[in-house]
Amino acid sequence: MGNCRVKQSRRKFIKAAAAAGGLLATGIVNPFNAVIFATERPEDPTKPWWGYGIDIEKCIGCGRCANACKLENDVPKEPFYFRTWVEQYTIKNDGSVKVESPNGGINGFKQTVPEADIFKAFFVPKMCNHCHKSPCVQACPVGATYDSPDGVVLVDESYCIGCRYCVQACPYGCRYIHPEKNVVDKCTLCYHRISKGKTTACVEVCPTHARILGDLNDQEGELYSFMKNHNCLVLKPHLNTGSKLYYNALSAEVR
Amino acid sequence: MPPQLKTLIPLFAIFIFLFLLGRYLLVPESFGEQGHYRFNSVAENKDLSLQYAGRDACAECHDDKALEMESDMHAGLSCEICHGPGMVHYDNPKAGQLIIPDQREHCGLCHATNLTRVDKIAQVDLADHNPDQKCIECHNPHLPWEIAE
Numbered sequence: 346m347g348n349c350r351v352k353q354s355r356r357k358f359i360k361a362a363a364a365a366g367g368l369l370a371t372g373i374v375n376p377f378n379a380v381i382f383a384t385e386r387p388e389d390p391t392k393p394w395w396g397y398g399i400d401i402e403k404c405i406g407c408g409r410c411a412n413a414c415k416l417e418n419d420v421p422k423e424p425f426y427f428r429t430w431v432e433q434y435t436i437k438n439d440g441s442v443k444v445e446s447p448n449g450g451i452n453g454f455k456q457t458v459p460e461a462d463i464f465k466a467f468f469v470p471k472m473c474n475h476c477h478k479s480p481c482v483q484a485c486p487v488g489a490t491y492d493s494p495d496g497v498v499l500v501d502e503s504y505c506i507g508c509r510y511c512v513q514a515c516p517y518g519c520r521y522i523h524p525e526k527n528v529v530d531k532c533t534l535c536y537h538r539i540s541k542g543k544t545t546a547c548v549e550v551c552p553t554h555a556r557i558l559g560d561l562n563d564q565e566g567e568l569y570s571f572m573k574n575h576n577c578l579v580l581k582p583h584l585n586t587g588s589k590l591y592y593n594a595l596s597a598e599v600r
Numbered sequence: 601m602p603p604q605l606k607t608l609i610p611l612f613a614i615f616i617f618l619f620l621l622g623r624y625l626l627v628p629e630s631f632g633e634q635g636h637y638r639f640n641s642v643a644e645n646k647d648l649s650l651q652y653a654g655r656d657a658c659a660e661c662h663d664d665k666a667l668e669m670e671s672d673m674h675a676g677l678s679c680e681i682c683h684g685p686g687m688v689h690y691d692n693p694k695a696g697q698l699i700i701p702d703q704r705e706h707c708g709l710c711h712a713t714n715l716t717r718v719d720k721i722a723q724v725d726l727a728d729h730n731p732d733q734k735c736i737e738c739h740n741p742h743l744p745w746e747i748a749e
Contacts, residue, residue: 384635405717407710409681416685417651433716453709456716466716491637493645501641504628537648546652550681552710553720 384492386477387562394496395534396561396589398571399470401596403555406431406468408450410547410556415451417535417546425449426521428532429472429547434598436464442598469592469599470556472547473498473519473532474580477587481531484514490529496561496589497534505529516584534558561589651685654678658686661693665742672743673722682706682741707735 386394414429415422430449435458436442443458456466475498482490482498489505492498505528512520512529523530535545539558543549548556559568568591571577575593580600582588592599633639658679659666669675680686688696704726713725730738738748 403720405710405721406714409709413652413680413685418648435716453705453712454714454716455712456714460715463715468716488631488636488638491635491641493642494634499641499645501638501644503644504638504641533645536645538650538652540646541650543650543652543654546685549652549654549678552677552681554676 384477384494384496386496387494390562390564392495392562393560394562395475395539396496396559396568396591397472397475397534398557398559398568398577398591398593400555400557400571400575401467401469401592401594403553404431404468404470405553405555406433406450406454407552408448408453409550409552410470411449412451413546413550414532417538418533420530421524424524426524426530428519428530429470432469432471433466434469434596435466436596436598437462438464440464465596467594467596469595470547471517471519472590473515473534474517474586474588474590475532475534477589478585480514480516480584480586481511481520484510486510493536497536497539498531499533499536500529500531502526502528502530516581516586650687652680653686653690655680657690669742672745674742674744702734702736704731704735707739707741 408431411427411430414420414427418428420426420428425448427449430446431454432444432446433450433454433456434442434444435456437458439462445454445457447454450468454468456463458466475496477492477496479490479492479498482492485491486508487504487506489501490498490511491501507522507527507529509522509529512522515531520529520531522528535543535547538545544558545556548558557568557571559566559571561568563569571593572591577591577593578595579588579591580595628638630639631637655666655678662679665679669677682701683698686696686698689698708724708726710721711724713723717723735741740746740748
């Protein structure tokens, strides 16, 4: 009975209105998409598109990367904020996982689980993933954090209002509020170094070559061959962040 | 012209003018050049000063040490892993003395026994292996397998 009361013409009008509304909505949203993801991977292969590789099999957990990062980038020693840090994962025989990172690994690690209980253990260095579709960039209300044209997520210190939205938005916990400057701070992939042809401080001091900085556009490059030769994964792929930090030998336990 | 418009048009014009003026004054230079951010910030990020000079920079003067290291297990390691950032020293060799870590704990950062790094690197039980001596009294850190008498 209810159906009969709706006139044919009204039904047509609703259909047309829905279609028009849908078109209008996509028309409005699409340009915003272009603003949010303004930085695209350069099609010109001579232009860099920075990425990063970490070989968990090689990391010995010396924490020199975390130490060098603090010295290079003026990160306060205390309180314990880090742009990069190392975590020690211990997977016990009963399946439970213990994660430790005392002072980010700068003062070294101790194995606190008795040897008989350990199923496997490894170190995981963590840092900004320099996502292509960064949740943090999208969260910033003032445009103080952005993707540089070569794919590095940077912060505009003089423009940041310290609202902490990006700290919340980053699924990898890679941002902190600088206690002296009161603005957000994060790994810049040593942008001041890589743009001068040097490598990052963490890569510079890694004794086992577990860290690789590279240009994803450079098919002859070290990172490209690292990714080709290893079974590389990114952290939290289900979040579709477009992470450009590739791990070799990444266990499912790593969060 | 309807009389309402006579008052509304100037009012709207003032609003639009004020909006444009405010926008002109508040939007910083180079904002929106490449995206929703201040493009000058990219250059500002590039301009920060360097602390780590890199291994090649060290080898420009200390080529003897660099060559010495290449003959033993520590080949390929960067000097600044142990000696700390050296850019100040590189720019002015008289200033910016680098550190020479001699504590057992420093060697232990890589070499202390830890099941997590087993099979990856030579490991030493710091509590057991000559606990009263410094590592570098016997081991030359540049040539770790050349053991002093």
